[in-house]
Amino acid sequence: MRRRQFITLLGGAAAWPLAARAQQAAMPVVGFLGTESAELWADPLRAFRQGLSETGHVEGRNVAIEYRWAEGQNNRLPALAADLVRRGVTVIAAPLSISAAQAAQAATATTPIVFLTAGDPVAFGLVASLNRPGGNLTGVTNLNVEVGPKRLELLHELLPTETILALLINPTNPTAETLARDLQAAASTLAVQLHVLHASTESEFDSVFATLVKMRAGGLVIGADPFFTSRSERLAALALRHGMPTSYQWSEFAAAGGLMSYGGKSLADEFRQVGVYTGRILKGEKPADLPVEQVTKVELVINLKTARALGLTVPLALLARADEVIE
Secondary structure, eight states: OOHHHHHHHHHHHHHHHHHHHHHHHTSOEEEEEESSOTTTTHHHHHHHHHHHHHTTOOBTTTBEEEEEEOTTOGGGHHHHHHHHHHHTOSEEEETTOHHHHHHHHHHOSSSOEEEEESSOTTTTTSOSOSSOOOSSEEEEEESTTTTHHHHHHHHHHHSTTOOEEEEEEOTTSTTHHHHHHHHHHHHHHHTOEEEEEEOSSGGGHHHHHHHHHHTTOSEEEEOOOHHHHTTHHHHHHHHHHTTOOEEESSHHHHHTTOSEEEEOSOHHHHHHHHHHHHHHHHTTOOGGGSOOEEEOOOEEEEEHHHHHHTTOOOOHHHHHHOSEEEO
16 A cells, blocks of 8 residues: 555545534533432333334434433522533423422523423413413423312212311422412312421431321322422322322322322323423424413322222212223
């Protein structure tokens, strides 16, 4: 081989890593702002990536994802959101938490943001309206906060002789106060006493259930919150251990052994839609032109096996209205 040919080949070989790095640098980056941890959100994350893939975006192939996790500490979200903006991400996905969406909104007025909330995004100032978001935010919203009073009514229907019920909320969630107020009004209508208990760390769960037993509560409604969602199995196990009939929003709770769920059919479905919207924005669509998708379908799931373990007889009328009964 001549010396000139060798130098040309050597130069071309050296250029390949540079070209690969340039291609990688040009890859769009999604910033994922999560309230918990990757381990606790493994299944929803798979659904989010599936939604991205439906728009032609595959992590590591033609899109990169920068993850930032608050590890259950909502006060960390503003700094994490600001870090993603400094990183220059193309779009921020902030699913299932108004706190995360608000932190991202405060960090940037230009980077597109896709949220998933259980509260009214208009009331919390995320968008101007559902049909015309009007800014750099859009996403998915469900009725899991709005149907909180109905969740209490259904639990009372299952436990008609109980006069003391309880609500568990995460006080760091912006929707907690609204939820507590709405359920107190529903409890008054039902002529039951409602105690509101707080938990924002997993270490507080044991004391919550000890308090429930001490106050002789007949049942518990868990407030809509990503912190509780990511710990559905733990909460379901504690409820069964303490003989506490408990209702939550997601069907995953009933599937994990919880007594009853009433709310959105599947958390994974909603995470998938967040992925779809994120992918559409990567393809050039603007958040202001993407109407907020409102998930209005709610389902009632009853775990009959858990009911039997708690010594409860589920009224036939309630079973007949259930969308799913777990034997």
